[in-house]
Amino acid sequence: xxxxxxxxxxxxxxxxxxxxxxxxxxxxxxxxxxxxxxxxxxxxxxxxxxxxxxxxxxxxxxxxxxxxxxxxxxxxxxxxxxxxxxxxxxxxxxxxxxxxxxxxxxxxxxxxxxxxxxxxxxxxxxxxxxxxxxxxxxxxxxxxxxxxxxxxxxxxxxxxxxxxxxxxxxxxxxxxxxxxxxxxxxxxxxxxxxxxxxxxxxxxxxxxxxxxxxxxxxxxxxxxxxxxxxxxxxxxxxxxxxxxxxxxxxxxxxxxxxxxxxxxxxxxxxxxxxxxxxxxxxxxxxxxxxxxxxxxxxxxxxxxxxxxxxxxxxxxxxxxxxxxx
Amino acid sequence: xxxxxxxxxxxxxxxxxxxxxxxxxxxxxxxxxxxxxxxxxxxxxxxxxxxxxxxxxxxxxxxxxxxxxxxxxxxxxxxxxxxxxxxxxxxxxxxxxxxxxxxxxxxxxxxxxxxxxxxxxxxxxxxxxxxxxxxxxxxxxxxxxxxxxxxxxxxxxxxxxxxxxxxxxxxxxxxxxxxxxxxxxxxxxxxxxxxxxxxxxxxxxxxxxxxxxxxxxxxxxxxxxxxxxxxxxxxxxxxxxxxxxxxxxxxxxxxxxxxxxxxxxxxxxxxxxxxxxxxxxxxxxxxxxxxxxxxxxxxxxxxxxxxxxxxxxxxxxxxxxxxxxxxxxxxxxxxxxxxxxxxxxxxxxxxxxxxxxxxxxxxxxxxxxxxxxxxxxxxxxxxxxxxxxxxxxxxxxxxxxxxxxxxxxxxxxxxxxxxxxxxxxxxxxxxxxxxxxxxxxxxxxxxxxxxxxxxxxxxxxxxxxxxx
Numbered sequence: 001x002x003x004x005x006x007x008x009x010x011x012x013x014x015x016x017x018x019x020x021x022x023x024x025x026x027x028x029x030x031x032x033x034x035x036x037x038x039x040x041x042x043x044x045x046x047x048x049x050x051x052x053x054x055x056x057x058x059x060x061x062x063x064x065x066x067x068x069x070x071x072x073x074x075x076x077x078x079x080x081x082x083x084x085x086x087x088x089x090x091x092x093x094x095x096x097x098x099x100x101x102x103x104x105x106x107x108x109x110x111x112x113x114x115x116x117x118x119x120x121x122x123x124x125x126x127x128x129x130x131x132x133x134x135x136x137x138x139x140x141x142x143x144x145x146x147x148x149x150x151x152x153x154x155x156x157x158x159x160x161x162x163x164x165x166x167x168x169x170x171x172x173x174x175x176x177x178x179x180x181x182x183x184x185x186x187x188x189x190x191x192x193x194x195x196x197x198x199x200x201x202x203x204x205x206x207x208x209x210x211x212x213x214x215x216x217x218x219x220x221x222x223x224x225x226x227x228x229x230x231x232x233x234x235x236x237x238x239x240x241x242x243x244x245x246x247x248x249x250x251x252x253x254x255x256x257x258x259x260x261x262x263x264x265x266x267x268x269x270x271x272x273x274x275x276x277x278x279x280x281x282x283x284x285x286x287x288x289x290x291x292x293x294x295x296x297x298x299x300x301x302x303x304x305x306x307x308x309x310x311x312x313x314x315x316x317x318x319x320x321x322x323x324x325x
Numbered sequence: 326x327x328x329x330x331x332x333x334x335x336x337x338x339x340x341x342x343x344x345x346x347x348x349x350x351x352x353x354x355x356x357x358x359x360x361x362x363x364x365x366x367x368x369x370x371x372x373x374x375x376x377x378x379x380x381x382x383x384x385x386x387x388x389x390x391x392x393x394x395x396x397x398x399x400x401x402x403x404x405x406x407x408x409x410x411x412x413x414x415x416x417x418x419x420x421x422x423x424x425x426x427x428x429x430x431x432x433x434x435x436x437x438x439x440x441x442x443x444x445x446x447x448x449x450x451x452x453x454x455x456x457x458x459x460x461x462x463x464x465x466x467x468x469x470x471x472x473x474x475x476x477x478x479x480x481x482x483x484x485x486x487x488x489x490x491x492x493x494x495x496x497x498x499x500x501x502x503x504x505x506x507x508x509x510x511x512x513x514x515x516x517x518x519x520x521x522x523x524x525x526x527x528x529x530x531x532x533x534x535x536x537x538x539x540x541x542x543x544x545x546x547x548x549x550x551x552x553x554x555x556x557x558x559x560x561x562x563x564x565x566x567x568x569x570x571x572x573x574x575x576x577x578x579x580x581x582x583x584x585x586x587x588x589x590x591x592x593x594x595x596x597x598x599x600x601x602x603x604x605x606x607x608x609x610x611x612x613x614x615x616x617x618x619x620x621x622x623x624x625x626x627x628x629x630x631x632x633x634x635x636x637x638x639x640x641x642x643x644x645x646x647x648x649x650x651x652x653x654x655x656x657x658x659x660x661x662x663x664x665x666x667x668x669x670x671x672x673x674x675x676x677x678x679x680x681x682x683x684x685x686x687x688x689x690x691x692x693x694x695x696x697x698x699x700x701x702x703x704x705x706x707x708x709x710x711x712x713x714x715x716x717x718x719x720x721x722x723x724x725x726x727x728x729x730x731x732x733x734x735x736x737x738x739x740x741x742x743x744x745x746x747x748x749x750x751x752x753x754x755x756x757x758x759x760x761x762x763x764x765x766x767x768x769x770x771x772x773x774x775x776x777x778x779x780x781x782x783x784x785x786x787x788x789x790x791x792x793x
Contacts (some may be wrong), residue, residue: 015613015616018610019613019617022617023617027625031629039632056620128715152782156771158723158727158746158770158774160730161763161767162365164746164749168753264616266731267730274427279622282731282732285624285732285733286629288560288628290625293621293625297625304617304618305616
């Protein structure tokens with residue numbers, strides 16, 4: 001297994017290089033540092049000196065890929081590509097265009113993100129599987145039909161409406177939670193509980209329907225019929241046989257998002273004013289801070305690849321037939 | 326010329342898409358095995374109902390895609406005619422009063438007075454602070470407080486009568502058409518519709534059409550005298566804005582597919598058919614693209630587009646052209662980030678098909694790669710393509726709202742549900758709350774996405790061979 005994981009990590013390297021080259025092309029070749037400077041300094045009335053100064057302060061005045069003027073290894077190292085892109089492999093994200101230390105920001109902002117995303121993930125998974133099991137238990141009855149209709153209706157509502165509606169109802173009309181903001185320690189709970197609840201409710205529609213399809217597909221298999229023929233109760237069949245065998249597709253969808261939880265939810269964080277990584281990214285997008293967006297793209301890709309590896313490992317835990325060689 | 330036609334980029338692509346759909350329909354018409362799944366689709370009630378609602382949305386979107394510019398009044402001595410910088414569409418002409426009846430600022434649905442108090446000068450010179458009457462909404466009433474309820478009832482009755490006439494007209498047309506088609510008497514056709522004896526659930530069809538007609542008639546009757554969904558900050562009718570947003574939503578949902586389809590088809594089939602290093606390279610490309618979180622890639626690309634457009638502002642002659650280019654690029658970017666899923670599916674299916682006897686037989690006979698792909702592989706993966714197109718649609722409509730909210734969606738000057746929701750954020754904080762633009766965006770988006778979801782379910786049931 002160690003061998004397998006090592007090999008997978010090695011496979012990740014060319015992918016990360018690809019991501020890096022792609023973002024580098026997008027951010028520095030398609031969109032030159034001159035353009036960035038002009039946007040930041042105001043489109044009109046910009047002197048060339050001001051642009052040069054802006055670029056120099058952020059290290060964007062170096063050659064792109066190859067520094068012919070430098071000596072030896074510096075030819076490749078003293079370039080924008082090395083300074084801004086290659087360093088990311090060591091998780092050195094450098095400074096944002098506003099001069100803040102991105103690595104520090106990420107380290108402090110990941111906790112509020114996790115405080116919301118982890119419970120949303122865990123509770124959401126539990127709630128969705130419960131609903132899906134209920135629908136599978138009552139399959140081909142009106143309860144199942146009503147459940148599916150409700151799911152389709154719920155997944156047809158944009159996530160924005162859950163957030164806006166929830167905030168209006170709970171915070172503004174009922175005054176149960178603060179409208180927005182965040183606080184450290186145990187005080188965080190009252191700020192976190194509403195975005196958490198909304199995150200769970202917003203995911204019920206698509207989630208339960210997806211798990212229901214998985215369960216129903218398992219429920220028509222021969223081993224399920226055998227189990228029923230042996231005289232097992234429907235509940236025992238559902239939990240003992242169907243759920244166990246449906247674990248592989250459930251894990252495929254669920255585990256890959258675990259590392260990404262760390263990135264938080266873009267919309268809900270910015271709406272509730274939670275200082276997590278999601279709102280960090282949104283603020284960076286609005287302020288056109290390319291350094292932060294670039295760092296988040298790289299981080300997101302790393303986490304996605306970690307998620308894929310975790311998925312493979314989790315398969316071995318639920319299905320003894322699978323061995324990672 | 327009376328007007329100057331304007332062909333925006335997205336219009337052109339929409340017509341291309343419609344032409345492709347027409348070509349497909351023409352091919353399907355003459356091939357029984359291709360027609361079968363569509364028959365199955367039309368036999369289900371939710372399939373028919375959602376298809377009719379989607380068609381109504383598409384009709385609005387298509388009418389809103391015929392753009393032109395009206396001439397300005399010719400100035401004395403000017404040699405050539407100048408055209409207004411405002412780009413209009415046929416849809417704008419059809420709903421003329423809705424577009425022109427702008428108030429000063431916010432007003433609630435069916436209101437006769439403005440949302441904010443103003444100083445009004447009375448005829449005798451005194452000044453009074455009150456909610457002023459609207460210029461258009463309920464302007465025909467002399468005393469709204471007492472007359473409005475009666476007036477609304479009268480207009481509803483009028484709209485209802487129109488709907489009744491139009492609805493019976495539609496029913497009559499259907500009866501006559503069905504009688505001709507099934508070669509029975511009109512009476513028998515009517516019984517077929519009412520008792521549901523035909524393979525297509527005509528009752529559901531007629532019910533959905535009747536509801537659409539009723540909605541259209543009521544909306545037409547009311548919007549001549551009132552603002553059904555109120556007005557927004559600059560006094561524009563919210564109902565008009567949300568109708569205009571339909572085109573944006575549809576464009577995002579369909580053009581993205583049009584953009585991604587060539588990538589997904591070409592690369593997916595190539596990877597599955599040629600295998601070896603071709604497969605490795607293509608897999609590498611889509612794994613790389615896939616590993617970047619979609620929103621971030623879109624945000625990065627849109628930011629860069631913004632920078633480009635800000636530095637080249639002279640490329641676009643009208644505001645509409647500028648907004649349109651941004652919409653087009655958004656579709657392209659969404660297409661680039663979303664082709665990977667379909668590509669993987671197609672690769673898998675092609676791998677499977679390549680092992681089939683008929684493909685091996687074709688190879689043994691010395692048939693060329695191109696012909697094998699075109700004649701044996703492509704027709705056998707089309708159902709996957711169709712299912713995934715329809716499944717993606719609703720997700721893309723929802724994505725537009727989120728992206729516009731984040732600030733990397735369509736141009737802020739373009740009417741879209743995302744922009745309406747974005748604006749509603751500040752309006753919700755007002756006292757009393759301005760809820761109507763949010764409500765309008767919610768209702769229209771919900772109906773569109775819900776019918777798209779129902780339709781895609783039925784398409785999957787009808788086309789997926791495993792579902793039989």
